[in-house]
Amino acid sequence: MSGLSVEDVRYAYGAKTALDGVSFRVPPGRFCALLGPNGAGKSTLFALLTGLLRPQAGRIAVAGQDMGRSPREALARMGVVFQTQTLDPDLTVAQNLRYFAALQGVPHGIAGLRAESALDRLRMAERAGEKVRALNGGHRRRTEIARALLHDPDVLLLDEPTVGLDAAARAAITDHVHALAAEGLTVLWATHLADEVRPDDALVILHRGRVLRDGRAGDVTGGAPLADTFLALTEPEPA
């Protein structure tokens, strides 16, 4: 199927198991929150999804392309926003996008149009000429999301994209990415913050390398606040 599929994926760093048979699917055009406390295995899963690490068992498919058999095709269907910021602060927003488009092999003739359209989708068009150094954290993140859309991916992965942002910027980014999913993009949004998840989102709760819950967020909580459900599921046992 298209969208994103993770099937019985395992990964251990030596004796330390980080992912212990993780399976879930995100249908096309769905916003899926991958919610887990620190150490749950979210970053390891992202490293596997983006081909930085290889699963020791299981399989991953992106927009129907198998990461093991056709990594190039799978990666071409995927846009990624990593936790660490990777924009050049001395270039403008538009220059950063053009530079990345060239790296991605987006043909020069369409790179400009793609950049304009991506900035438009993130409501960043009027800042195209500003240097990244002059932007606030929220606008930098939006630039990075726009950059991840330049090659027209089907699936967008974001690893804790709101870390370090204030409440208003956090809400704006969460809104923008929900809008992208409503337009048809498949989204996997990793977070440890329950308040970023909406009742209609798909939700996967990951804890100690295992999926504890998988379903529509409102159904997983049965109407209770997600923060309470999440804490009850993942609270360390008293010593």
Ligand code: ADP
């Ligand atoms: P999260 O991103 O949800 O915080 P991680 O994927 O970073 O989780 O970590 C999952 C588990 O794997 C944790 O127990 C962590 O300590 C362990 N881990 C992560 N990276 C390494 C590594 N390079 N070597 C050994 N253990 C690691």
